[in-house]
Amino acid sequence: MDERDEGLRARLVAVGVDLVAREGVQALSLREIARRAGVSHGAPRRYFPTHAALLSAIARQGFAGLAQEAAAAVAAGDAAAGTDGGAADGAAAGPRARILALGRVYLGYAAANRGMFELMFRHDLLENAVAGEAPGLRETSLPLFRVLVDLIARVPNRPGTGSPETVAGALWANLHGIAQLWAWGSLQLASGTDDADPLLRAALDAYLGPERP
Structure with a gap:
């Protein structure tokens, strides 16, 4: 070409x-x-030999944007850790704080990019990979999931016996549900709040255990 x-x-x-x-x-x-x-x-x-191939290329741009915001959130946590002298147990430096930041990025991206967010998670596009071109969206999206898995693996004293992959999958499903129901207006009506942050924190408490001072 x-x-x-x-x-x-x-x-x-x-x-x-x-x-x-x-x-x-x-x-x-x-x-x-x-x-x-x-x-x-x-x-x-x-x-683009098919309509799905073009939509897949468009959706990859969405994942690239989300990944950039996620990387910035993790980098901000790393910078805070450096400011705190690298203390592994510091509130700003810990993996839980980074997961909270990633959750906020995810929900914020979904709210600000509703059309792209919907496109990014279409099953037919996640499966689509055009021969001779870039990998399909599944290969584009999985690195973001691995970031979450790695952070969960570092959370001390997690409740339950689920593997980091299992907990990450459950937490991701919860976050995606919050994002979707928030976009529909259902959660605001049901919870009586216009702030999704308490819902995010409740999800983290459920899967990671209550936050310790």
């Missing part, structure tokens, strides 16, 4: 990212993406 083709491919993806942010997943037709990119409606097929 020459430089001109790479540029057009990138433009199609960028148009899709902007379109899903402005109008939601339902707007991501091949024809509309092509129209806004200023190319014929058949042009996307030169670079």
Whole structure:
């Protein structure tokens, strides 16, 4: 693929990212993406053999953005640890504080990017990998899960006997449920709050045990 083709491919993806942010997943037709990119409606097929392949490339940009925010949250925790002299048990430096920060990033990203968040977790796209191109979304999303697993493994005195992978899976499912129900407005109505942070903290208490002073 020459430089001109790479540029057009990138433009199609960028148009899709902007379109899903402005109008939601339902707007991501091949024809509309092509129209806004200023190319014929058949042009996307030169670079993406299926509609799902193009949507997968768009969703990968969402995971890249979420990963960047997650990395910044972990780095902020590392910086706090350095400021505290590297004390492993310091509240700001501990793995639980990093998990709390990651949870806030996850919920914040879901709230600020509703269309992209919906697209990112479509099962057909998670399974999609185009031969000869970048790995499918499953390979893009799993590193984020591994960050959570590694942090959970470092939490001292966790209750129960579940492995870090099991606890991470359960906590992720809980966070995703909070994000989705919050987007629908259901949790605000049921819990009588406009602040998701207490729900996040309750989830951490359930899976990691109560926070110790």
